[in-house]
Amino acid sequence: MKKFIHIDMDCFFAAVEMQKRPELKNVPMAIGGSKLRRGVIATCNYPARAFGVHSAMATANALRVCPQLVLVPGSMKEYSRISAQIMSILRTFTDQVEVVSVDEAFLDVTDCSLHNGSATLIAQDIRAEIFKQTGLTASAGVAPVRFIAKIASDENKPNGQCVVTPDQLDGFVLNLPLKKIPGVGKVTQEKLANMGLHTCADIREKNLNFMIDKFGKFGLSIWHKSHGIDNRGLSFNRERKSIGVEHTLAEDITTYEQCCDCLDNLLLRLNERMESKSQQTICTLGVKLKFNDFKSTSVEQKANQLSTGLFKQLLLQAFYRKAERSIRLVGIFVNLPSGELNKQLELNLKLDLFT
Template identity: 60%
Template sequence: MRKIIHVDMDCYFAAVEMRDFPELKGKPMAVGGSRDRRGVISTCNYEARAFGVRSAMATAYALKLCPGLILRPGRMEVYKAVSAQIRAIFSRYTDKIEPLSLDEAYLDVSDCSLYQGSATRIAAAIRADIERETGLTASAGVAPVKFIAKVASDLNKPNGQYVVTPDTLAEFVRTLPLGKIPGVGKVTGEKLKQMGLSYCADVQQLSAAELSRHFGKFGAVIYERAHGRDPREVEPHRERKSVGVETTLASDLNTEAQCHDVLCTLIPELNRRLGRSAAGRRIHKLVVKLKFDDFRQTTIESRADEPSVRLFESLLAQAYLRAEGRGIRLVGIAAGLSAESQAENADTPQLMLELA
């Protein structure tokens, strides 16, 4: 059994702003774009979340939920610098580090001899180091497999940790709601419920083939995760081939115009993810993905040297033609990355955030 820690910073961008501007503490605040520019919330603090504000929410809607919300523009260079500090702390404990973004990472501490090899104590030490040296808090999940560590890191937020040992793994998974499995969104969760499946224990009564008939390739993933299996290793040198963002809708869309409105909310988030995950990499293609109400999906892609709102709109129009009357349950966009790097110190191309 491996010893894997998933470290997730607490409301990272917002936490950095509150650290640097103490007058923001205790007030609902968020980092994101302005309302008059069709901005999107990147991160908000827990005071804002109490009003229902969430990441990737349109700023205009967030302000309706919380009229007193304080908006701060992002300071990506500061967030990157602090992230480098945190990464340096990780490296004191292991060289098996897989960053997922600026504010979260997997660590494999199976070979770490510190604290008598206790992953629980190592996670606590890492969190203490982060708070002492950066003034920020982090939460952590500890488990023998990756996806359970990620699920666990969310259970005692903020500034806490949750441990799933090999001895408790089977029972933890058995009672785990299926909605906690990464990738199971509202629509998939509702379809599982309609099949009488709410917990991993329910799925354990079915075969992988039966789940695949209902959910395609993702059915096999649900089956494996419901049995607590995740063979993926922590990959320190994994190079991302693409950066994307997608959303599963609460109800199906029935017009191209509705899909276009969703596209407009995804573009700023894709830009943010490119900034934090693909700095220095060249873009070589853009992709639009639609999933229909029968769970079939289509993708349209085109070669491109930089992100282009107009190209995304064109790809969306082509993809929507394939709906042929079916409702749209998911809209996604992505940028494919080449192995070739940009010239040293060149900026990653930015998407046009100011949508008309």
């Protein structure tokens, strides 16, 4: 039986800022851009969350629900430095570490001999060591199944730990709300709810073919997870799939020419980012537009080099989808070649709509 630990830092960016400025600890604060610049919230502390502020929320909306919110610009350089320190701490416990993001990681401690192999005690030790070296708190989930460990790490936040033993696994999964399953977003959750499906117990009453018919490949994933099945191990070579840049406009724009005016600066920034990552080989170019109703569209096409002309063609394709809406964000990106990606690429344009 596997033993997974999911470590998740508590409101990481905000915690770093509160450590520097203790006076912010008990007041609503968030890392985010200016309301005047159409910024968004990166993360916020728990007092701010009590007002309904959350990550990816428009700064203007956050200030509307919490007028006393203190905005801090943040420092990615500092967050990256502290993140590297935390990941280094994790690797002193085991080399089986998958870094998921700047503030979370999975550990496979199945063969770890520390604390006589007790994943519970190892997780407690990890959290104590992180606090000792950084002064920051982390929460942990411990489980024999990877995705359950991730869900468990959120159960007793902040600065908490949740352990799901093999004997407890089936009962834990049975009553699990489907919205907690990784990948089940708002749209899928609403579709499931409309079918009377709210928990994993509800899914277990449906056969596999029903779920595949209604949700395709993702239906298979939901069905498996609702039965506590997840055979994935850890991935130690997370491959970058794309590089992109985007610009949220100070004021909405409405014409194709205005979109094209954004390209020069975006291309310069994209070139700089690719050079910083020593990335020269690409397989597709793409553009992204976000409209005033916050829906986005992207268009991409196979290509092996940056091309202003092709970006403009793709931009025109995306622009035709705006209908009566105005545009609040313009972005460009490149997809990078990989074994799987090359198999999936097609010569025709592909349009993805996100709600």
